[in-house]
Amino acid sequence: MAEFHQSRKNIIRLIFIGVFAVIAMRLFYLQVIETKYRQLANAQAIVRKLIYPTRGIIYDRHGRVVVNNTALYDLMVTPSEVKHLDTAFLCELLGIDTATFRERMEKIIIRNSRYRQSVFAELLPPDVYGRIEENLYQFPGFELVERPVRNYPYHAGAHIFGYIGEVDSATIRRSDGFYQAGDFIGKTGLERSYEDVLRGQRGVTYLVRDSRNRIQGSYAGGMYDTPAVAGKNLYLSLDIELQQLGEQLLQNKIGSIVAIDPNTGGILAMVSSPTYDPNELSGSERNKKFSRLFTNPELPLFNRPIQATYPPGSTFKPVDALIALHEGVITPQYGYDCRGVYLGCGRPIKCTESFPGHASNLYNAIAYSCNSYFSQVFRFIVDRERRPALGLAEWYRYVSDFGLGKKLGIDLPGEYSGYIPDTAHYNKIFGKGHWNSCTIVSLGIGQGEITETPLQLANVMCIIANHGYYYTPHVVDSVEGDPDFYRTHLVLHRITANVSDTDYDIVTRAMAAVVERGTATIAAIPGITICGKTGTAQNFTIINGKRVELKDHSLFAAFAPREHPKIAIAVVVENAGFGASWAAPIASLMIEKYLRDSIATDRLPLLKRISEANLIPEYILEKKRRIDSLNQVRDKLEARRIVAR
Incomplete structure (x- = not known):
């Protein structure tokens, strides 16, 4: 009997031990292994608040702030904290419907989980922000967080500075967790090229709240907080007032202006027209405005200085002159008896001048832009060894050396290379041995398949101004905290063909004659x-x-002053006729502004006439009118839909 009682005690002890063991293991699991309940507890007591860094400020060459930061607010949400929400009222304040609300919440939970604070509505307009702030206590789980956004005080330089936008899922994956949903990233321009420098580092602060959801202070004395680190500043070669003048001159026109300091390669101005106020893509209406810009047939988002390509026309003749002089196929005294047309290849090539002696030597031929002269000079270059394939290959080597047909490496995304046809190109089209200098004679006057970007055209002017070298074109001169940036980015490129200073002097003297007495007075x-x-x-x-x-494109390329050049410039105005009609006076006003800091009083009427002229082709204007009409209808329907809510 005693043994039976002892056995029963042991069984009871084992049961108690087993129960305690199960409880202990469960507690261990809940407190050490399982994170769900810990997250729930932390979510109730600790608030994780993102601190967005300010992006680096951008300055022009004179220290003027051209890109700054201002503050707007994002409405953030932590889904696990959203309880007893008046969804209809919140949707009314935000101007959305309940279906949109549910869709956003689902996406946030899938992307970032229920416990992480995420962006629900970004960059709220001031009126919406005010209404939300007044009623925020009614929306548990929601919080307003300040976000720095870009501001452009000069309302210019959109294609240079670029814009920022929210990261997409592909970017988040590629960043290995650096970017999160709701973060902004540089999309175009300097914002994209220098994203790593400008973006800074996001910060996080943890706050403790009580059972009534009131913030009591920082968690653990701020031990786990991470401060936001501001982005680094950029200092540009750009002259913002020169940029503004260029945009004024090209308003209501399609075209480009590129101005470069030939001594450094620094971009002084880079105008793409039509353009837009960069502030349009910075505020709360940016998505709507981007859509309008994207569908505009004038293509205001297209960065023409580095992406548009054109036949250079007669602006190419100085390059052919340098090649011909260096190869010894002409002298400065060589003349051609042009009577207004070139018949050397059996088909007429028209020349704009026909008066006697306008091509009596190289100086006059450049000054009066004689097509006949340079058609013949091009044939001399290609035929000098009686084998056109070899002659064109040598010409191609020279032209490539001048930075044509390849990217120059400017610190802006999306640069195009242009195109220079070579021997293989014509062998493919006509067959090997079935073409000669007459087949491709249009190359000698900058026509045919040859194309350049306005940037390349301005860079050619730098090479001629410098007598045979150029620096990689760039917009950024220096970066805050990087003393070696300028030295490592100031890359000198010397033309491999040893063209003599004498040959450069001959060509620059002829180019001066263009303005003094020729086609660009x-x-x-x-x-x-x-x-x-x-x-x-x-x-x-x-x-x-x-x-x-x-109507033909109007082009002009130049540098000034002739001695000790300080500015090289290229201007392209589409559908504007002769180069002297529009491109030349625009370049002249830009040169005067840069070298003298103002425009002379007697030239202000010229400035006014050019600024007020509208040269956009009618077929583009008609497309724009149709799209604007559709946008107006869409706006009215949207307004009615909002009122109906």
Whole structure:
């Protein structure tokens, strides 16, 4: 009997031990292994608040702030804390419907989990922010968080500075967790090229709240907080006032201006027109405004200085002159008896001048832009060894050396290379041995398949101004905290062909004659010797499947002063006719502004005439009117839908 009682005690002890063991293991699991309940407890007591860093400030060459930061607010949400929410009222304040509300919440939970604070509505307009702030106590789980956004005080330089936008899922994956949903990243321009420098580092602070959801202070004395680190500042070669003048001159026109300091390669101005106020893509309406810009047939988002390509026309003639002089196929005294047309290849090539002696030597041929002269000079270059394939290959080597047909490496994304045809190109089209210098003679006057970007055209002017070298074109001169940046980015490129200073002097003297007595006298500035070259490029478009000839493009390329050049410039105005009509006076005003810091009083009427002229083709204006009409209808329908809510 005693043994039976002892056995029963042991069983009871084992039961108690087993129960305690189960409880202990469960507690261990809940407190050490399982994180769900810990997250729930922390979510109730600890608030994780993101601190967005300010992006680096951008300054122009004179220390003026051209890109700054201002503050807007994001509405953040932590889904696990959303309880007893008046969804209809919140949707009314935000101007959305309940279906949109549910869709956003689902996406946030899938992307970031229920316990992480995420962006629910970004960059709230001031009126919406005010209404939300007044009623925020009614929306548990929601919080307003300040976000720095970009501000552009000069309302210029959109294509240079670029814009920022929310990261997509692919970017988040590629960043190995650095970016999170709701973060912003540079999308275009300097914002994209220098994203790693400008973005800074996001911070996090943890706050403790009581059972009534009131913030009591920092968690653990701030031990786990991470401070936000501001981005680094950029200092540019850009002159923002020169940029503003360029945008004024090109308003209501399609085209480009690129101005470079030939001594450094620094971009002084880079205008793409039509353009837009960069502030449009910075505020709360940016998505709507981006859509309008994207569908605009004038293509205001297209960065023409580095992405548009054109036949250079007669602006290419100084390059052919340097090649011919260096190869010894002409002398400066060589002349051609042009009577207004070139017949050397059996088909007429028109020349804009026909008066006797306008091509009596190289100086006059450049000054009066004789097509006949340079058609013959090009044939001399290609035929000098009686083998056109070898002659064109040598010409191609020279032209490539001048930075054409390849990217120059500017610190902006999306640069195009242009195109220079070579021997292989014509062998493919005509067959090996079935073409000669007459087949491709249009290359000698900058036509045919040859295309350049406005940046390349301005860079050629730098090479001629410097007598055979250039620096990699760049917008950023220095970066805060990086003393070696300028030295490592100031890359010198020397033309491998050893063209003599004498040959450069001959060509620059001829280019000075262009402005003094030739095709671009309208560009003359008293007291400043400008070396320039006009150009007129053929232009067409396709409308309803048919080729339609349009007014020629107006081009002008130059540098000044002739001695100790300080600015090289290229101007392209589409559908504007002769180079002297529009491009040359625009370049002249830009040169005067940069070298003298103002425009002379007697030249202000010229400035006014150019600024007020509208040269956008009618077929583009008609497209724009149709799209604007559709946008107006869409806006009215949207307004009615909002009122109906």
